[in-house]
Amino acid sequence: MKRATRRDILKYGAATGLATGLTGLPGLSRAQEKLKVGTVFVSPLSEIGWTKQHSLGVEAIKNEMGDAVEITTIDNIYLPQDAERVFRELASTGHQLIFGTSFSHGTPMQKVAPRFPEVAFEHCSGIKHLNNLGTFEAKYYEGTYVAGITAGHVTKTGKIGFVGGFPIPDIVGPGNALLLGAQSVNPDITCNVIFLNSWFDPGKEKEAVKTLVAQGCDVICSMTDTPTGVQVAGENDAWSIGYASDMSQFGNGKHLTAFTLNWAPVYVDAAKRVAAGTWETSERWLGLKDDVVKLSPYNPDLPAEVVAAADQAQADISAGTLHPYAGELKDQSGAVRAEAGSRLSDGDIRGMNWFVQGMIGNLG
Numbered sequence: 001m002k003r004a005t006r007r008d009i010l011k012y013g014a015a016t017g018l019a020t021g022l023t024g025l026p027g028l029s030r031a032q033e034k035l036k037v038g039t040v041f042v043s044p045l046s047e048i049g050w051t052k053q054h055s056l057g058v059e060a061i062k063n064e065m066g067d068a069v070e071i072t073t074i075d076n077i078y079l080p081q082d083a084e085r086v087f088r089e090l091a092s093t094g095h096q097l098i099f100g101t102s103f104s105h106g107t108p109m110q111k112v113a114p115r116f117p118e119v120a121f122e123h124c125s126g127i128k129h130l131n132n133l134g135t136f137e138a139k140y141y142e143g144t145y146v147a148g149i150t151a152g153h154v155t156k157t158g159k160i161g162f163v164g165g166f167p168i169p170d171i172v173g174p175g176n177a178l179l180l181g182a183q184s185v186n187p188d189i190t191c192n193v194i195f196l197n198s199w200f201d202p203g204k205e206k207e208a209v210k211t212l213v214a215q216g217c218d219v220i221c222s223m224t225d226t227p228t229g230v231q232v233a234g235e236n237d238a239w240s241i242g243y244a245s246d247m248s249q250f251g252n253g254k255h256l257t258a259f260t261l262n263w264a265p266v267y268v269d270a271a272k273r274v275a276a277g278t279w280e281t282s283e284r285w286l287g288l289k290d291d292v293v294k295l296s297p298y299n300p301d302l303p304a305e306v307v308a309a310a311d312q313a314q315a316d317i318s319a320g321t322l323h324p325y326a327g328e329l330k331d332q333s334g335a336v337r338a339e340a341g342s343r344l345s346d347g348d349i350r351g352m353n354w355f356v357q358g359m360i361g362n363l364g
Contacts, residue, residue, distance in 0.1 A: 034070045035097065035275045037061060038090035040083065041075035042102035043200040043225045048245040050199075050225040051075060053260070054101045054124070057267035064268050068275070077105075078199060084108035091116040097274045099267070100124065102199065103168060109133060120279045122270050124263070125170055127350075129281050136266045139287030140170065141177035141349065143259025144221065145324035146288075146295055146313045147241045148181020150256045151219040152189055153306045154239050155182070161212030162193045163205060163222040163229050167363040171195075171223055173352040174259075177324045178221050178241070179359055181313070192217055193361030202228040213238050219256070230255055246296035257310075258296040265292065285346070289318040325349060330357040 039058050041051045061069055072090065077083050083105050090098050091112060096119055100109045103125040113121045113133040126135035151160050160182055164171040179191040192215050194208040205224050209232040212220055221241035222229025227250040233240035234252025242248070242258030266284065273279035286292035295314060298307050316322035325348075327338030332355045338344050344352075353363065 034068060035065065035271060036070045036072070036093075036095040037097045037099070037271060038072045038095040039074070039099040040077050040086055040090075040101060040105060041073065042078045042104060043076060045073070045075040046226075048227055048247060050244045050261075051101065053244050054099070054263055057263035058099075060264035060268050061271045065271060065275070069271065078102065080104065080108050084111055087112040087121075088115070091119045096120060097122065097271060097279075099270075100126070103166075103170060104199070120270065120274045122266075129283060131281055134270075134281040134283065136263075136284040136286070137170070138261055138292050139285060140174040140223075140259065140293065141324050142287045142317050143293045143295060144174040144178040144223075144241075145181035145317070146310050147221065147257050147259055148178040148183075149185060149310050149313055150298065150302060150306055151178070151221070151239065151241065152182035152185030153309070154256065154302070155186075155189060155219050157216045157218045158186065158189050159215065159217045160189060160191045160219040161209070161215070161217030161221070162191055163208045163212070163220065163224060164193065164195050165199045165224055166197060167195050167353075169350055169352045172355070172363065173349055174223060175221075176352065176356045176359065179356060180324055180329075182219075183358060184313075185309075190358045190360055193355070193359055195361075195363075196224065200225045202226050205229055206232050209233055209238075210236065242296065248296065248299075253299075253301075255299060256302065257298050260294045260296050262292050262294055265290070285350075287317070288314055331355060332357060332359060 043051045045051050045055055058071055074086055077086050087108055098121050100123045106126050109121050109123050110128055113130050117132055121133040123135045125137055162175040162178055182189045192212055196204045205228040209220055209229050213236045219239040220229055220233040223243045227247045230240040230242050230247040231250040234254045239254045239256050240251050241256050244261050246258050248255040323343045325344040327342045328340040329338035331337050
């Protein structure tokens with residue numbers, strides 16, 4: 001596996017390689033037996049977190065396809081202008097499958113993909129599709145709802161906290177579901193929210209968690225790309241909930257669980273389809289039943305009945321008999337967003353730009 005540096009890629013900023021010819025996505029020919037895969041990570045590659053989970057997806061391709069695949073990875077690409085140059089360079093150097101791993105990679109991929117119609121582009125957290133640009137996403141809210149149940153059982157103050165990167169639906173929705181899970185235990189629980197307006201800023205994350213603890217929050221969930229939130233919560237004797245990876249090693253014994261992400265099935269499936277010439281653009285939204293969203297081992301100090309309640313919620317969500325956004329559901333102003341006996345539609349969930357009742361914070 002080749003790991004290119006940011007400098008290596010950006011020096012090719014003038015490359016424009018316009019692909020022409022077939023509009024389909026042919027499989028590998030005898031003259032080109034190796035599948036070239038490029039993956040662009042939004043943050044530095046580390047041993048834990050969002051980018052780590054995507055790197056495991058890439059490793060799964062290598063493990064599955066062996067010498068039949070050649071992989072290039074580039075990390076810490078978050079600025080749109082940098083990302084556009086990187087995607088263009090990968091496409092112009094023979095990569096037949098290219099992954100973008102952040103919402104912020106969307107516009108750059110949408111600009112580059114039409115210029116390379118024979119290249120398959122896969123965008124995690126994307127919302128726009130083209131003939132050769134597909135998207136995949138996780139139902140994070142299913143994981144945060146289950147984790148919220150454990151938070152509801154352990155909080156003593158009735159206040160939990162949530163730290164998010166940006167106030168976008170992919171973050172707002174899971175924050176809401178965290179509180180709804182806790183409120184299924186105690187309807188009076190509230191959740192204070194702080195957005196970092198950054199995908200990766202351990203310093204700001206540390207200060208955000210300290211602020212939430214000072215506000216009385218005794219359970220903290222950080223939906224960011226570092227274990228900082230878990231670590232700082234533990235240092236301040238607060239419970240924590242991790243994101244993307246199992247972060248229990250950083251929690252000072254106070255890590256309740258983490259809603260983790262397993263992208264391997266998506267990565268391997270895309271690679272096999274491109275190699276076979278059967279890849280087509282698609283939209284995938286995957287959760288607990290798909291084994292993409294998973295809960296890490298629960299804190300051993302949790303009572304058996306709490307673990308049983310969380311496990312039951314997982315099973316019911318997977319079976320479709322429990323939905324985290326079932327009504328009656330009200331927003332911060334008290335307006336009903338889902339009537340009793342109904343639930344939010346998938347479109348409403350994926351476009352969520354409002355807080356449920358009990359969330360303390362704003363989206364501005």
